[in-house]
Amino acid sequence: MRLHVADHPLITHKLSVLRDERTSSQQFRSLVEELVTLLSYEATRDVRTESYELQTPVAKTTGLRMTDPVPLVVPIIRAGLGMLDGFLKLVPNVEVGFLGMRRNEETLQPETYAKRLPENLANRQCFALDPMLATGGSLVAAIDFLFDAGAVDVTAICIVASPEGIERMREAFADRNVTVVVGALDEGLNEDGFIVPGLGDAGDRLYGVA
Numbered sequence: 404m405r406l407h408v409a410d411h412p413l414i415t416h417k418l419s420v421l422r423d424e425r426t427s428s429q430q431f432r433s434l435v436e437e438l439v440t441l442l443s444y445e446a447t448r449d450v451r452t453e454s455y456e457l458q459t460p461v462a463k464t465t466g467l468r469m470t471d472p473v474p475l476v477v478p479i480i481r482a483g484l485g486m487l488d489g490f491l492k493l494v495p496n497v498e499v500g501f502l503g504m505r506r507n508e509e510t511l512q513p514e515t516y517a518k519r520l521p522e523n524l525a526n527r528q529c530f531a532l533d534p535m536l537a538t539g540g541s542l543v544a545a546i547d548f549l550f551d552a553g554a555v556d557v558t559a560i561c562i563v564a565s566p567e568g569i570e571r572m573r574e575a576f577a578d579r580n581v582t583v584v585v586g587a588l589d590e591g592l593n594e595d596g597f598i599v600p601g602l603g604d605a606g607d608r609l610y611g612v613a
């Protein structure tokens with residue numbers, strides 16, 4: 404597993420406003436979208452491409468295009484849905500799968516309540532979207548679903564992560580082709596399993612319902 408912390412000043416600036424408890428839901432949603440577009444730029448550095456010949460108004464040249472099959476992007480519902488538009492803005496020609504996961508607030512274990520993925524992901528490049536990587540339980544389970552369906556290569560995009568969550572991902576995917584792109588690596592988890600300093604509960608802040 405590889406970790407990439409995208410600590411670009413624009414990302415850190417937007418993330419600071421996102422963390423602020425005074426930021427409204429409306430502003431939170433548009434900041435998430437902007438941040439994901441920036442993180443997706445980093446996360447798609449290894450997107451599969453092929454070259455092809457084209458004619459400009461002046462001369463022949465070699466261009467580059469994404470190869471078939473197009474990548475699959477999987478937002479982890481609920482909070483990951485807030486990241487989908489930002490990703491699609493940058494990479495419109497993808498397919499979208501869905502995983503609904505909820506972390507049990509007492510046990511901190513992930514529970515899956517929805518799954519809509521193509522049956523066979525063999526040879527597909529996959530991107531998973533979830534703003535928070537806390538204990539790592541949800542993301543590990545989500546990526547396991549993708550590998551079980553045949554994926555060989557998964558990139559997760561998270562806005563903030565804890566060192567504990569990253570460690571859990573490293574243990575789970577030591578020998579797998581997994582990349583995690585994060586906007587910030589925070590200090591750790593508190594006794595309730597929340598990322599510190601973090602940004603609170605991203606799902607609640609995006610959609611306003613507990």
Ligand code: PRP
Pocket residue numbers: 479480481482483504505506507511513533534535536537538539540541542568596604605606607
């Ligand atoms: C949050 C977050 C992740 C998960 C992270 O979702 O969006 O999916 O918790 O925690 P973990 O790394 O310890 O598994 P939550 O369960 O609050 O659901 P929601 O997206 O519906 O708000």
